[in-house]
Amino acid sequence: MGKPIKVVTKTFKVIEILNQGKGISLKDLAQQASLPKPTAFRILDTLLSLGYADQDAATQQFRLGSKFLTFVKSSSAGADIIALAKPYMEKLGEAYGETINLARLTGDQIIYVRVLESDHSFRISDNIGDRASVHSTAIGKAIAAFLPEPQLKEILNTTTFTSFTRKTIIDEASLRKHLVLVKLQGYSVDDEEGHDGVLCIGAPIFNKDNLPFAAMSISMPKVRAKKKVLDNMIRDLPKVAVQLSLDLGVTDIRKCFGKEPS
Amino acid sequence: MGKPIKVVTKTFKVIEILNQGKGISLKDLAQQASLPKPTAFRILDTLLSLGYADQDAATQQFRLGSKFLTFVKSSSAGADIIALAKPYMEKLGEAYGETINLARLTGDQIIYVRVLESDHSFRISDNIGDRASVHSTAIGKAIAAFLPEPQLKEILNTTTFTSFTRKTIIDEASLRKHLVLVKLQGYSVDDEEGHDGVLCIGAPIFNKDNLPFAAMSISMPKVRAKKKVLDNMIRDLPKVAVQLSLDLGVTDIRKCFGKEPS
DNA sequence: TAATGTCGTTTCACATAGTGATATATACGT
DNA sequence: ACGTATATATCACTATGTGAAACGACATTA
Structure with missing residues (x-):
């Protein structure tokens, strides 16, 4: 197996952290993922633009986007x-x-x-x-x-x-x-x-x-x-x-x- | 909004294609995603290593991993x-x-x-x-x-x-x-x-x-x-x-x- | 209201990390 | 054995992602 793409690995780390709770601040997320804040932010920003993450307008917290519901079916058999x-x-x-x-x-x-x-x-x-x-x-x-x-x-x-x-x-x-x-x-x-x-x-x-x-x-x-x-x-x-x-x-x-x- | 990370965008394109059906060959996937074969492969390889994709042992076809079921809950409220x-x-x-x-x-x-x-x-x-x-x-x-x-x-x-x-x-x-x-x-x-x-x-x-x-x-x-x-x-x-x-x-x-x- | 702190967000010079044309490996059909 | 389809591996190039530092917006305190 070749070398996994790093950003993608990081991205899923972020997603998994988002999946843990209802909402999390950038700061906490970056810390939990052991990523520099700007890196975590860029990943979140990308997920946001794709609809795979949402940001609460009031608290600015990030959470998983409802688009993930799309994957309920067809997940491998x-x-x-x-x-x-x-x-x-x-x-x-x-x-x-x-x-x-x-x-x-x-x-x-x-x-x-x-x-x-x-x-x-x-x-x-x-x-x-x-x-x-x-x-x-x-x-x-x-x-x-x-x-x-x-x-x-x-x-x-x-x-x-x-x-x-x-x-x-x-x-x-x-x-x-x-x-x-x-x-x-x-x-x-x-x-x-x-x-x-x-x-x-x-x-x-x-x-x-x-x-x-x-x-x-x-x-x-x-x-x-x-x-x-x-x-x-x-x-x-x-x-x-x-x-x-x-x-x-x-x-x-x-x-x-x-x-x-x- | 800053520039989205390209690999991540590509990765989700691949995931969405995987989500369309039961299994797909690398060739078809690369074609549908408009990605060069090696690029598509590397992305799949990464997903494989993370458990977010599976490869059928017999047909070598790729499909979404069951790990995506993890995200069913907590998808944004x-x-x-x-x-x-x-x-x-x-x-x-x-x-x-x-x-x-x-x-x-x-x-x-x-x-x-x-x-x-x-x-x-x-x-x-x-x-x-x-x-x-x-x-x-x-x-x-x-x-x-x-x-x-x-x-x-x-x-x-x-x-x-x-x-x-x-x-x-x-x-x-x-x-x-x-x-x-x-x-x-x-x-x-x-x-x-x-x-x-x-x-x-x-x-x-x-x-x-x-x-x-x-x-x-x-x-x-x-x-x-x-x-x-x-x-x-x-x-x-x-x-x-x-x-x-x-x-x-x-x-x-x-x-x-x-x-x-x- | 000015000073301080704490966020999310932007910038930018740098080098690492991803790219993809090409090559190879592997399986299958004839 | 040969051809032809795949899925993988290689590697030189440079585009792409990196993260320290700076910024702006807001809140809290003096």
Whole structure:
């Protein structure tokens, strides 16, 4: 790989900082990005002129431009999977009346790309674009369990095992042990590990290279998670995920669940 | 405004081309971007190294990286409005059982940022991230009607009045005439102008500068759009939109609907 | 109101960093 | 094996981005 273009790298650093919050001053931004003020300013100015950043008229603060919304679709198979998953998600939603989530792995994070909300007034619901960590979600664990070792290692190295509840898995060793179980089962369970009172089951979705890159999950208040219902979900959800993987171009699903992807 | 950084401008041109489709070869991309191949390559190479582009191992084609999903939230008040709108959308959804849309104006396009689907099996539904044009949607017309003349002009200049149905407004003069009516009413109606058999009503949402930047709409099959129901919607929807504008920091709502924003 | 501080923004001489015609590598088809 | 399509690599040239310093606008204080 050749040398990356420096300005572009800097530009994305700026964009990532803009993405952290609602607004930031030039001074703070330059500082966080470790860039001289004029350099940061020129980058912002360019983004402004392209519509990828906005400047608040009153406070003069800078923020990401709404033009970034343009990229929601088509982000690398994003469009595909969302469209293909829709009917399955609706079927699951109708069958169980709980919230169905679809999320992708991006770097070391889980990003929700589609959420079908339950119509219960007492329900669990994340929003599209929300981010979550791998170690505390059914989705994350479903994906992680089937990742090739090098990539898993990379993710776990950058993961901070934040504790959200008393049941959150907070060290790598326990997580790895847990992932072995997930791999055996073919689905993952998050039993109040992300939020108290919330139970979630997840199943991995594979791309045509037999690699897990997304997952689907059903989340519900634990009080509604009766054994019988759960058993049915554990039967249906992985089935749906497999079907979706096949739709996405997986030819031999056994390779996905096997020990090592070819 | 100073001179924009050229590489950055080129980079976003490349990104926008990548965003158009599922995958593209270096050759085609360089051609579409009017860039020499090595230049295009270096830009792609940089995006690759940053994770903002992917290259298909088999076909060698390039596409946008999923890392762009990271920017879905926090795109300029995007997060705010979505969170604030949620309860209102749910209330409308419960009240009428039809699909409720929330969309923003970005450039000359409408981008859906949240969709709450009706539970009718016969329903209208766009997806989050979908784009639509101003002239053919209730959302677009609701926003356009309250835009200051210079911005409206700019949008209409770049608009191609694509005809979707026999009722689509296909020239600027008719649209402007129509917008006067919308401004008077305070809400917009799309009567089979985007899709045959689909009726939609929309109301504008203003930001703290009293400018319309988003809108909410209710869409339904025309067969279900009975006069009585419509009358209720036309009463409720603008009320909700006004409330949302106030939540977003508008202090004097009359200024928004007045002749010229101060 | 003058003095001081703190921003965002502009300037400009300098050299680094990006350019792109050309060359090479690699894959595939015949 | 040859031709032809790619995607990559090279490298001399100079256009382009750099950042210290200066500027202007506004706010805060004396």
